[in-house]
Amino acid sequence: MKTKITLDEGEMPKRWYNILTDLPAPLDPPLHPATKKPVTPDDLHAIFPMELIKQEMSPKRFIDIPDEVAEILRLWRPSPLYRAARLEKALKTPARIYYKYEGVSPPGSHKPNTSVPQAYYNMKEGIERIATETGAGQWGSALAFATQQFDMACTIYMVRSSYAQKPYRKIMMQVWGAECIPSPSTRTNAGRSILEKYPDTSGSLGIAISEAVEDAATHDNTNYSLGSVLNHVCLHQTVIGLEAREQLAKESLYPDMVIGCVGGGSNFAGISFPFAGDKLTGKHKEVDLVAVEPSACPTLTKGIYTYDYGDVAGLTPLLKMYTLGHDFIPPSIHAGGLRYHGASPLVSRLVHDGIIRAVSYHQNEVFEAAQLFARTEGIIIAPETAHAAKAVVDEAIKCRESGEEKVILFNNSGHGHFDLSAYEAFLQGRLEDYEYPADLIREALAHIPSST
Amino acid sequence: MAAVASGPLIAGFLINPIAGMGGRVGLKGTDGQFEEAVRRGAVPVSQDRAIRTLTLLRGANIRFLTCSGAMGEDALIESGNKDYLVVYHSAEKSSAQDTIAACQAFLSRGISLLLFCGGDGTARDVYGSVDNRVPLLGIPAGVKMHSGVFGVNPAATAEILLRLSETSFRESEIVDIDEEEYRRGVLAPRIFGIARVPYLPGHVQDRKWVYEEASEDRAKAAIAQFITAIMRDDTVYILGAGSTTAEIAAHLGFEKTLLGIDVVMGGRVLLRDADERGLLSLLVGERRAKIIVSPIGAQGFVLGRGTQAISPRVLRAVGPENVIVVATPHKLRETPVLYIDTGDTALDREFGTTILVISGHGMGQRKKLLHPE
Numbered sequence: 119m120k121t122k123i124t125l126d127e128g129e130m131p132k133r134w135y136n137i138l139t140d141l142p143a144p145l146d147p148p149l150h151p152a153t154k155k156p157v158t159p160d161d162l163h164a165i166f167p168m169e170l171i172k173q174e175m176s177p178k179r180f181i182d183i184p185d186e187v188a189e190i191l192r193l194w195r196p197s198p199l200y201r202a203a204r205l206e207k208a209l210k211t212p213a214r215i216y217y218k219y220e221g222v223s224p225p226g227s228h229k230p231n232t233s234v235p236q237a238y239y240n241m242k243e244g245i246e247r248i249a250t251e252t253g254a255g256q257w258g259s260a261l262a263f264a265t266q267q268f269d270m271a272c273t274i275y276m277v278r279s280s281y282a283q284k285p286y287r288k289i290m291m292q293v294w295g296a297e298c299i300p301s302p303s304t305r306t307n308a309g310r311s312i313l314e315k316y317p318d319t320s321g322s323l324g325i326a327i328s329e330a331v332e333d334a335a336t337h338d339n340t341n342y343s344l345g346s347v348l349n350h351v352c353l354h355q356t357v358i359g360l361e362a363r364e365q366l367a368k369e370s371l372y373p374d375m376v377i378g379c380v381g382g383g384s385n386f387a388g389i390s391f392p393f394a395g396d397k398l399t400g401k402h403k404e405v406d407l408v409a410v411e412p413s414a415c416p417t418l419t420k421g422i423y424t425y426d427y428g429d430v431a432g433l434t435p436l437l438k439m440y441t442l443g444h445d446f447i448p449p450s451i452h453a454g455g456l457r458y459h460g461a462s463p464l465v466s467r468l469v470h471d472g473i474i475r476a477v478s479y480h481q482n483e484v485f486e487a488a489q490l491f492a493r494t495e496g497i498i499i500a501p502e503t504a505h506a507a508k509a510v511v512d513e514a515i516k517c518r519e520s521g522e523e524k525v526i527l528f529n530n531s532g533h534g535h536f537d538l539s540a541y542e543a544f545l546q547g548r549l550e551d552y553e554y555p556a557d558l559i560r561e562a563l564a565h566i567p568s569s570t
Numbered sequence: 571m572a573a574v575a576s577g578p579l580i581a582g583f584l585i586n587p588i589a590g591m592g593g594r595v596g597l598k599g600t601d602g603q604f605e606e607a608v609r610r611g612a613v614p615v616s617q618d619r620a621i622r623t624l625t626l627l628r629g630a631n632i633r634f635l636t637c638s639g640a641m642g643e644d645a646l647i648e649s650g651n652k653d654y655l656v657v658y659h660s661a662e663k664s665s666a667q668d669t670i671a672a673c674q675a676f677l678s679r680g681i682s683l684l685l686f687c688g689g690d691g692t693a694r695d696v697y698g699s700v701d702n703r704v705p706l707l708g709i710p711a712g713v714k715m716h717s718g719v720f721g722v723n724p725a726a727t728a729e730i731l732l733r734l735s736e737t738s739f740r741e742s743e744i745v746d747i748d749e750e751e752y753r754r755g756v757l758a759p760r761i762f763g764i765a766r767v768p769y770l771p772g773h774v775q776d777r778k779w780v781y782e783e784a785s786e787d788r789a790k791a792a793i794a795q796f797i798t799a800i801m802r803d804d805t806v807y808i809l810g811a812g813s814t815t816a817e818i819a820a821h822l823g824f825e826k827t828l829l830g831i832d833v834v835m836g837g838r839v840l841l842r843d844a845d846e847r848g849l850l851s852l853l854v855g856e857r858r859a860k861i862i863v864s865p866i867g868a869q870g871f872v873l874g875r876g877t878q879a880i881s882p883r884v885l886r887a888v889g890p891e892n893v894i895v896v897a898t899p900h901k902l903r904e905t906p907v908l909y910i911d912t913g914d915t916a917l918d919r920e921f922g923t924t925i926l927v928i929s930g931h932g933m934g935q936r937k938k939l940l941h942p943e
Contacts, residue, residue, distance in 0.1 A: 413936070442932075449933050480936055550902070551936040553926055558800050558894070 119203060123216075123365040125196035130188065131360040133180035134353045137391045137464060140179070140398045145349075145467055146438035149425060157435050165334045165342040169239040173350040181353065187235045190267050194223040194230075195357065199365035200530075204494040206514065213517035215510060216373070217530040218362045218389060221497065225290065227532030228385045229260030229345055232354035236343050237264040247271035247340040249333040251301065251326035254280050254454035255287025256500075256532065257345030262296035272296035273340075275303065275329045278321035280454070286536050301326040308332050322447070323457070327429045346382025347428065347437070347462050355388025362527060363392050373527040375406040375513060379505040380418060380476070381455045383409075383462030389529035391464075394473050407474040408513075409465065410505040412484070414552035415448040417441065417461045418469050418476035426460055439466040442554065449552040452481065452540035453501035477509055480551035484508045485544035488534070500532040501540050578633040578653065579683065579734065582676030582704070584696075586688030587640040587664060590615040590711040596830065596845030596879055610845070616711035617645055619724045620687040623709045624649035626728035635679055637672045640664070645687075666695045673699035683707060683768070685731070690745060693717045697744045697763050705739060705766040707731070710911075713878065718742030719767050722940070723911045730770050737768040789898035790817040792931040797862065797896065798822055803836040806852055808844075808888070810863035810880060814896050818862065831879050846881045853887040860892045861885070865901070865908050865927070872925065872939075874911035882914035890920045895927045902929055908937050915941065 138145060147156035159171045173181060183191070202215040220228035240248055248265055251274070252258030258274040265272040274296050281288055281300040291298045301321045302309035308328040312319060319325075334342035344351060359376075366372060376393045378386035386409050396402040409418055417440050426441040428434035441460040442448075448457040460466075468474045488504035490511065491497065499507060506528045517524050534541065543549050592603050595610035617640065624645055634654035636642030641660045657679055658672040669686075673696055676684060683705050686696050689712010696706060697719075708720040709727045719742055721727025730737060744762045794817040801807060801822075809815040811829045819826035819834070826832050830843035833852060841848050853859055861880060865872050872895055873880060885893070897905070908925060910918045918941035925939045 414933070446932060449930065547906075550899070552929075553934045553936045554932065555926060555928055555934045558928075559932065561800070561802075 119201060120369070121201055121203065123199040123201070123368055125361060125364060127192050127196070129364065130192060130196045131183065131357050131364075132188070133182050135356040135360060135392050135395060136173075136176055136179055136181055136353055137356075137387075137395055137398075137468075138175075138349065139177060140395050141467065142398070142471075145463060146425075148435035148437050148463075151427065151432060151435060154436070161435075165331060167239045167243040167245065167341060169242070170236065170350045173353055174348060183357075184235070184238060187238050190234050190264075191231070191357070196361045196365075197222050197358070199362055200495070202491075202495050205491060205511075208490065208494045209511065209514045209518065211514040211518040212521060212523045213514045213526050214371075214523065215514060215526045215528070216362075216366065216371075217495075217510075217528050218358055218365075219497070219530045220358065220385070221499075221530065221533035223260075225256070225260040225263050226535065227256050227260065227500065228355060228358060228388060228529070229257050229532075230263055231357055231388065232345065232351045232384065233257070233260040233264035233343070234267065235354050236350075237261070237268050237270060240341050240343070241268040241270055245270070245339060245341045247273060247337070248343045249273045249275070249330040249337075249340055250343045250345070251275045251277075251323060251330045252280075252287075252345075253277050253323050253326075253457070254284055255291070255536070256455055258296070258298065259287050259290040259294070260345065261343055262291040262294040262298075265296065266294040273330075273333060274298045275301035275309075275326040275333075277301055277323055277326050278319070284536065301329050303329060305329065306332045324429050328433060331433060346384040346458075347460070349462075349464055351382075351384045352387035352391065352462055352464050355384050356391050358385070358388035358529060359390060359392035362389065366525070366527065371525050372402060373405060374524040375408060375526045377408045377410060377506050377509050377513070377526065377528040379453075379456060379502050379529075379531065380409040380411045380461060380465060381453075381458050381502060382460075383465035385502075385529055385531040387462060387465055389527070390474065394468055397473055407468075408509055409469065409474050409476040410509045411476060411478050412448075412453055412456050412505060412552075413478045413480045414554060415442065415446075415457055415459070416478040416554050416556065417459065418466070419478045420554055420556035421459075421461075423466060423470050428460060437463050439463045440469065449550075452537060452543065452549070453484070453505060455500070455502040456505065479505055479508045480553065481549045482544065482551055485541070485549060487511045488541075489544070497530065498534045498538075498541070499530060500534040501537050503529075503531045503534070506531070578631045579731075580633050580635065580679075580681050581731075582673065582681040582684040582686075583634045583636045583646070583654075584642050584658075584669060584672050584684075584686050585616050585620050585637075585640065585645060586669060586686070586692040586695075586711075587614055587616060589688035589692055590619075590713055590878075592713050596843060596848075611847075614640075616687050616709075619711040620645045620709055621649045622724035623685075623687070623721075623728045624651055626725060627651065627731060630732055632731065634685075635676050635681060637664075637668070641668065641672065666691075669695040670699040676700075677703060683731075683734075685709065685727075687711050689713055690717050693719050693744050693765075694762050697765050701763070702766060705768055707768055717745045719744065719765050722909055730768050733770060734768060737770050739766050740769045741765070742767045786898050786900055789900065789930065790814050791821075793896050793898065793928055794818040794821040796928065796931040796933075797894070802858070804858055806833060806835045806840070806857055806859040808833050808849060808859065808861045808880065808884075810861065812864040812866070814864040814898065814901075815862055818896070844879055846879045846884060849879060849884045850887065853884065858892075859888045860894055861888050862894045862896060864896050865905055870905040870908045872908050872910050874909070874913065882912050882917050885912060885914075885917060890917070893921075895925055897927050897929060899929050899935070902927060902935055902937065906938075908939050910939060910941050 278300040302312040421440040425436040427444040487508035591607040591612040658675040660668040687709035710720040816826040833841040
């Protein structure tokens with residue numbers, strides 16, 4: 119039995135897979151926040167390069183990965199596919215568990231799969247600087263790495279509380295030459311107005327987004343970049359699933375289940391969309407695709423499928439997605455990357471159509487699975503990734519009970535070396551099991567007479 | 571405890587026969603309120619709770635020194651415990667003076683532990699008499715349960731005694747509050763002393779803490795804002811005791827009885843400081859109702875302490891699924907486990923092994939729920 123199934127550099131996918139083309143009906147378009155009419159490419163061009171806008175709405179099933187991008191991706195791609203034999207043994211399961219390990223990238227997660235092409239397309243259109251926001255710092259460090267590869271400047275608005283409490287990601291960004299600013303800052307109107315009202319605020323991702331968008335919109339040489347949610351981000355991440363499908367094929371296998379965690383949805387899209395495409399086109403109708411999210415922010419399991427803003431302030435286009443409401447502020451769970459009120463419109467649509475199913479877990483059970491994974495497979499995984507690991511453990515136990523030898527594939531989206539304080543809290547019994555009171559909210563909402 | 575290894579454990583045992591009678595009839599303690607409690611139809615509860623502990627101790631290697639009649643002997647006979655000696659004869663209508671005198675009689679004969687059944691007032695009297703000379707353990711039967719000397723319920727109290735060789739001892743506060751002030755809605759706990767208590771984790775309740783800090787106020791406001799936002803006009807809301815439910819009432823525009831139970835519907839107050847009978851009278855027919863309660867301090871009692879008017883009959887009329895628990899994050903941090911001890915163990919089990927506690931605006935925490943019986 120092989121522990122690692124690897125591909126040669128020459129076997130790295132040459133094209134991304136665009137699932138838009140395999141949807142049975144078109145995706146509902148994003149709406150302009152003021153006019154509530156579908157946004158046009160021109161609306162978006164103030165902050166995004168045209169090539170990414172085209173990818174957002176592309177009718178092509180496959181889109182070529184530019185050579186300059188592939189050259190950088192080859193620093194860590196193709197990433198290894200591992201057989202989790204030690205975890206299987208610990209669980210006494212007949213299931214065969216495989217995981218794609220994205221923690222081998224320089225920033226330690228799947229994020230540079232999209233930060234590199236995003237930086238590239240901006241550079242090609244003459245953009246000299248990219249502004250973005252980051253919460254705990256995973257996306258910020260990935261974009262800092264990518265812009266540095268193309269000699270571009272990068273400005274990252276980092277939520278102030280994280281800036282103070284999680285300094286190591288900030289230092290990574292600075293090593294890669296990015297400017298990292300605690301948000302809210304005095305650099306933007308959005309930041310200044312918040313600071314005037316709340317001088318001691320610890321900031322939020324919503325405020326940081328507003329600052330980065332304003333920075334991009336008010337500087338000709340600067341664009342904005344988003345690390346998840348949007349179609350082009352999901353597109354770039356499909357290299358993960360495309361590679362995994364090839365790697366399993368080398369063992370003459372096709373997965374019965376594909377599992378990933380969901381915050382905005384990009385790493386899940388990455389591992390699952392090539393398989394979702396097989397399901398949509400009837401090649402493998404039976405493959406079970408499972409999106410895992412925190413009970414504290416259960417967008418796909420407890421949210422409603424409707425148009426909502428992508429940010430707290432309501433400045434972004436309205437997206438058709440599962441949402442808990444753009445004013446919902448998730449509690450401070452340690453899987454900071456999963457704290458998002460909405461989810462990718464593509465992932466949302468596939469959940470709505472029954473192609474993907476979603477489950478949710480509490481923090482403590484998730485960290486128990488992460489600890490088991492570390493003690494068997496050795497890798498200390500990110501708290502976000504640990505949600506996927508928990509679902510894998512549960513499914514493997516079901517196989518033990520049923521005797522089924524399912525092939526389970528999951529995306530090990532990153533390491534947790536900067537999240538050790540979360541592990542410490544778990545070991546000391548200080549983690550709270552936050553939960554969204556969906557039943558109470560639904561019951562109350564059901565009673566409100568419809569305004570339409 | 572050396573006594574366990576070499577021979578029988580010599581334990582003092584007494585019951586405060588009137589403890590806990592005020593609870594279900596809407597009084598907040600029975601101190602000085604015995605006649606009023608009886609007039610309102612209260613029945614003794616401490617005898618039954620003591621018998622539940624003692625039944626589990628039948629056959630254990632324990633010799634009880636006790637009081638005559640309702641203060642101890644009756645319960646020992648009823649529970650089938652034969653190894654006891656009556657060392658104090660109480661008057662027919664016993665008082666705090668009898669508790670104090672009985673404790674002195676136990677001490678003069680030599681005991682290794684003093685087991686008593688009552689509430690905070692009883693704990694205070696016992697501690698006032700024996701001080702720190704012997705460890706104390708209480709069978710909970712009172713209306714107020716702020717002291718840390720009580721087992722979490724009668725069965726857990728027995729469990730501690732049966733596993734005494736495994737226990738360690740810890741210091742725990744004897745706390746009582748002024749019942750006159752308590753009835754007026756002022757919660758002012760006072761520590762009377764520090765007793766030694768045998769301790770098995772999860773079996774002895776912690777002293778109740780009262781949290782007062784700025785962020786607590788913000789958290790309470792967020793909870794109140796959320797709860798009032800999801801309230802429906804066609805539903806009766808029974809608000810339990812405590813400052814978090816008081817904040818909900820404040821958001822609805824009325825001042826709540828801090829330690830009593832108030833009922834609201836459609837923005838109107840239907841009942842103030844309700845007792846069990848009053849609550850049942852509102853729950854006729856198919857009326858939708860919800861109970862909103864907060865766990866009591868570090869003890870973590872969701873139902874069963876300080877909320878006796880929300881009796882098993884009331885809970886069954888409303889339905890366990892319609893109980894909404896609220897608590898601030900800080901209070902929950904200090905309360906790792908929640909307990910439900912309504913006195914009806916089948917009903918307790920219907921609440922399951924975990925419970926959702928609303929801890930913010932649109933946010934809750936899933937907590938472990940114990941009902942050790």
